[in-house]
Amino acid sequence: MFRNWILPLASPLVLAACTDRVDEARGVDHGETLLSVSAGGQAESRPDRAQFQAGIETWSRSAKTASEENKEKIAEIVTALREIGVEEKDIQTRAVHVRRIDWGDRKGQFQASNVVEVTMRDPDRAGDAVAAVTEAGANIVSGPNLSMTDPEATANLAYADAYKAARKRAEAYAEAAGMEVSRVLYIRDAGGTQGQTWLRGAEAMNEAVVQRTVSAPPPPVSMAPRPESGDGMMVGMTRSNVYIQVDFALREK
Secondary structure, three states: OOEEEEEOOOOOOEEEEOOOOOEOOOOEOOOEEEEEEEEEEEEEEOOOEEEEEEEEEEEEOOHHHHHHHHHHHHHHHHHHHHHOOOOHHHEEEEEEEEEEOOOOOOOOOEEEEEEEEEEEOOHHHHHHHHHHHHHOOOOEEEEEEEEOOOHHHHHHHHHHHHHHHHHHHHHHHHHHOOEEEEEEEEEEEEEEEEOOEEEOOOOOOOHHHHHHOOOOOOOOOOOOOOOOOOOOOOOOOEEEEEEEEEEEEEEEO
16 A cells, blocks of 8 residues: 655756747746746655575585585575475575685685575565574575565655656646646756665756756665564565655746
């Protein structure tokens, strides 16, 4: 389920009265006034995917022995994951290493390591999976990283809200100036964030646009806990925060 907000940003107003010629760079006709507005939008959704890494490090006097022992241990970890319902397609090897140690208490030994990335289609079960691999002997565990399988769906809701905010701002300015919105000249995606992921915006059309665009810092990530999750995993909600710039043409009523 999605929850949406409109978050207008305080932004500078650019009103450019036109001369007898058309402003070719911005498309403003004679009798129109340029209004540039920056605005932001928000939308939230609950992550439906969790990814974490699990692995094992083993040591031995020979590289072959360390590697064989490591292979046995990672097989036990994979078996533990399969027993709780994780499919083979959701277990992917991320790193395999065998190296000689030339320092410390283990100097002269060989270290073997194997790390897999696990994708949980039900993020509420990520805690169970972490517990399973730990009990199976994993001594490398990191994550989880919570995300959506369709991140664009939430981002697009946020962008739609940002445009609505910009349009309302433009209409308010036009009303105060005794004018009305004639048409939309330019829309720029200024990017934003989705949880801990950056959403890249479009490049500015020219240097003047760069100078007018508001570069607002991203708001903090929203990770509200869900009390009903009883395994220590609080999936929460991931917020998308996006920003746009819209240029409108205003005309006399």
